[in-house]
Amino acid sequence: QELLVESGGGVVQPGGSLRLSCAASGFNFGGYDMQWVRQAPGKGPEWVAFIGSEQYYADSVRGRFTISRDKSRKMLYLQMNSLRSDDTAIYYCVKGLRVATMTYFDSWGQGTLVTVSS
Amino acid sequence: AIQMTQSPSSLSASVGDRVTITCRASQGIRNDLGWYQQKPGKAPRLLIYGASTLHTGVPSRFSGSGSGTDFTLTISSLQPEDFATYYCLQDSNYVWTFGQGTKVEI
Numbered sequence: 561q562e563l564l565v566e567s568g569g570g571v572v573q574p575g576g577s578l579r580l581s582c583a584a585s586g587f588n589f590g591g592y593d594m595q596w597v598r599q600a601p602g603k604g605p606e607w608v609a610f611i612g613s614e615q616y617y618a619d620s621v622r623g624r625f626t627i628s629r630d631k632s633r634k635m636l637y638l639q640m641n642s643l644r645s646d647d648t649a650i651y652y653c654v655k656g657l658r659v660a661t662m663t664y665f666d667s668w669g670q671g672t673l674v675t676v677s678s
Numbered sequence: 679a680i681q682m683t684q685s686p687s688s689l690s691a692s693v694g695d696r697v698t699i700t701c702r703a704s705q706g707i708r709n710d711l712g713w714y715q716q717k718p719g720k721a722p723r724l725l726i727y728g729a730s731t732l733h734t735g736v737p738s739r740f741s742g743s744g745s746g747t748d749f750t751l752t753i754s755s756l757q758p759e760d761f762a763t764y765y766c767l768q769d770s771n772y773v774w775t776f777g778q779g780t781k782v783e784i
Binding site: 595604605606607610616618652657659660661662663664665666668669670671 | 710727765767769775776779
């Protein structure tokens with residue numbers, strides 16, 4: 561059974577930093593692309609970052625967020641700096657499913673809430 | 679970036695109804711489209727990938743069609759557990775975009 565468990569969310573002031581972690585189990589973590597997807601209160605999901613052989617970022621977070629992974633520990637991370645109020649959201653760790661030319665968002669964690677507020 | 683326009687934004691339906699949701703891409707995306715279901719307080723769930731392939735464990739009453747710019751998600755006979763919000767998803771050059779969502783209500 562594939563399992564993704566996020567941690568590290570909380571309340572942070574504007575301009576602050578936070579590091580999210582995601583523990584993966586039940587699948588060959590090193591063999592899959594991984595993503596972070598967020599969802600602001602009452603809004604639809606928004607892709608944030610991707611890691612495979614390279615890393616890619618949404619325009620809204622590029623230069624402020626960094627995605628990384630530790631394959632030996634089966635951990636995915638998201639370092640978030642210079643946080644803004646519009647970064648407030650539930651952040652999901654997501655396993656990728658590569659089909660032909662597209663990677664889909666396959667298994668999802670339960671999410672961790674990040675609130676940016678003074 | 680490619681824009682995804684999903685319609686309708688919400689619809690009212692009854693158990694047993696046939697429901698159709700559409701998603702239009704601002705430019706051609708071949709069949710690189712997925713459909714997701716999300717219930718309140720839960721993470722989205724992948725229903726369909728490649729525009730028409732049912733993901734593991736998804737009931738056969740769900741189906742997807744389309745290619746290029748116009749795509750459709752159909753629920754052939756709506757069940758009580760299908761009341762949820764549905765999103766389409768596309769990827770273009772490592773930029774993923776969701777549609778705005780369709781809330782299916784009683």
